[in-house]
Amino acid sequence: MARILIVEDEARIASFVAKGLRAEGHQTTVAEDGPTGLDLILADDHDLVVLDIGLPGMDGFEVLDQIRSQGSRVPVIVLTARDSVTDTVSALEGGADDYMAKPFRFAELLARVRLRLRQAGEQPAVARDDVLEAGSVRLDLRTRNAHVDGHGIELSAREFTLLEIFMLNPGQVLSREQLLDHVWGYDFDPASNVVDVYVGYLRKKVGASAISTVRGMGYRFNA
Amino acid sequence: MARILIVEDEARIASFVAKGLRAEGHQTTVAEDGPTGLDLILADDHDLVVLDIGLPGMDGFEVLDQIRSQGSRVPVIVLTARDSVTDTVSALEGGADDYMAKPFRFAELLARVRLRLRQAGEQPAVARDDVLEAGSVRLDLRTRNAHVDGHGIELSAREFTLLEIFMLNPGQVLSREQLLDHVWGYDFDPASNVVDVYVGYLRKKVGASAISTVRGMGYRFNA
DNA sequence: GGGGTTGATGAGGAACCTCTCATCTTCGTC
DNA sequence: GACGAAGATGAGAGGTTCCTCATCAACCCC
Numbered sequence: 001m002a003r004i005l006i007v008e009d010e011a012r013i014a015s016f017v018a019k020g021l022r023a024e025g026h027q028t029t030v031a032e033d034g035p036t037g038l039d040l041i042l043a044d045d046h047d048l049v050v051l052d053i054g055l056p057g058m059d060g061f062e063v064l065d066q067i068r069s070q071g072s073r074v075p076v077i078v079l080t081a082r083d084s085v086t087d088t089v090s091a092l093e094g095g096a097d098d099y100m101a102k103p104f105r106f107a108e109l110l111a112r113v114r115l116r117l118r119q120a121g122e123q124p125a126v127a128r129d130d131v132l133e134a135g136s137v138r139l140d141l142r143t144r145n146a147h148v149d150g151h152g153i154e155l156s157a158r159e160f161t162l163l164e165i166f167m168l169n170p171g172q173v174l175s176r177e178q179l180l181d182h183v184w185g186y187d188f189d190p191a192s193n194v195v196d197v198y199v200g201y202l203r204k205k206v207g208a209s210a211i212s213t214v215r216g217m218g219y220r221f222n223a
Numbered sequence: 224m225a226r227i228l229i230v231e232d233e234a235r236i237a238s239f240v241a242k243g244l245r246a247e248g249h250q251t252t253v254a255e256d257g258p259t260g261l262d263l264i265l266a267d268d269h270d271l272v273v274l275d276i277g278l279p280g281m282d283g284f285e286v287l288d289q290i291r292s293q294g295s296r297v298p299v300i301v302l303t304a305r306d307s308v309t310d311t312v313s314a315l316e317g318g319a320d321d322y323m324a325k326p327f328r329f330a331e332l333l334a335r336v337r338l339r340l341r342q343a344g345e346q347p348a349v350a351r352d353d354v355l356e357a358g359s360v361r362l363d364l365r366t367r368n369a370h371v372d373g374h375g376i377e378l379s380a381r382e383f384t385l386l387e388i389f390m391l392n393p394g395q396v397l398s399r400e401q402l403l404d405h406v407w408g409y410d411f412d413p414a415s416n417v418v419d420v421y422v423g424y425l426r427k428k429v430g431a432s433a434i435s436t437v438r439g440m441g442y443r444f445n446a
Numbered sequence: 447g448g449g450g451t452t453g454a455t456g457a458g459g460a461a462c463c464t465c466t467c468a469t470c471t472t473c474g475t476c
Numbered sequence: 477g478a479c480g481a482a483g484a485t486g487a488g489a490g491g492t493t494c495c496t497c498a499t500c501a502a503c504c505c506c
Contacts, residue, residue, distance in 0.1 A: 111366055193453085200453095
């Protein structure tokens, strides 16, 4: 769909982002340091850049500064350390379009990537659906209400996000790892069985048949 | 803006809804029983109907049935008792466009009223802003993230909703009663000081100057 | 059908959220 | 300045949420 450059030295995060974006149908390139990233950006081969601030050699500010001063208008989403106010403000003043504080959940990054791509493409703000429906389950993303068979159910924040991810990918098998990345974030203990537990909670609330287990693979939401 | 008919026998709820909708700039009429409501609807003088199911004399189902069988296509939002699954399903099958389970928060009803009016008007789904910004405060309604000076802050669900209401009405004085209706719902103890407490929490997080006290009146969010 | 692997689930601790209550502070008025 | 009213706030109860761990059940392969 879009060609996205990830400038990030931590392999774990780079791969977390790249993997997720590829699963969304985007083409990804990873640059592990500033100069490489800068070259690739200036080659003007990408639709969007995800840029880490804490890079070895040449930090993200410098990269940002250079590409803007050389006239590139490619959308840039900056990754900063959590609550590094200074970083964030500088980044936005320095020409970044948006930023994410680490650690972040992939679902959030994805939302911003979509927003920036949409804005860049000048597409008329796809009347994105604020309500997901599948079978008897209805999820209102704006009011955060959920209904099964037209009868309201209560979901906690975690349950809601998990169900949202499921309903955005109906019929697809989602691995525990994918779900953990999307709902819990990349820095969560991958050995935890918290996904299993929350799938259990959801099944109790939306009906056991809504989510089937694919042994050895993960879970699938049935439309 | 729109002419809205409220068919509801409980005065407390009728006035809660009417008051809120008038504050939004709509014209409201209240009918306290089914036959009156039916007459008014058939007079075709309203853009939208909020219809209670539990009415004396002629219940909401009957009203709905009659108006649909007589060809009216006015959008109808039905009010049902909480978790009365049967009611809800019957209502939707009977031609209602949406429903709210009692007790409800006004903010939610408003969201649905807007949606239905928009659909009825065939307006091209105003690219409604999913991000509220005022001064240094930024509130992303979709991802439920909040930022102050570009630095993420954590808000609980209640805090978020309260801040949302404030930011939707910047510069306006909002009474405790209004806030209670919007954020807590109409069946909440009006003598509670919970609004004061939560304003206190918000001030700690977004800065004390963001919300000023208007003595004897309520609170105002400053843009 | 036995054994190992994978998934489901109940129990429970820690943290958090929500609200009430009582007390303290601020404000306006006289 | 003294007083009463209005608002702010700390303490804390009660409930919920989130997660871990241990155990139990289902499944697969041979």
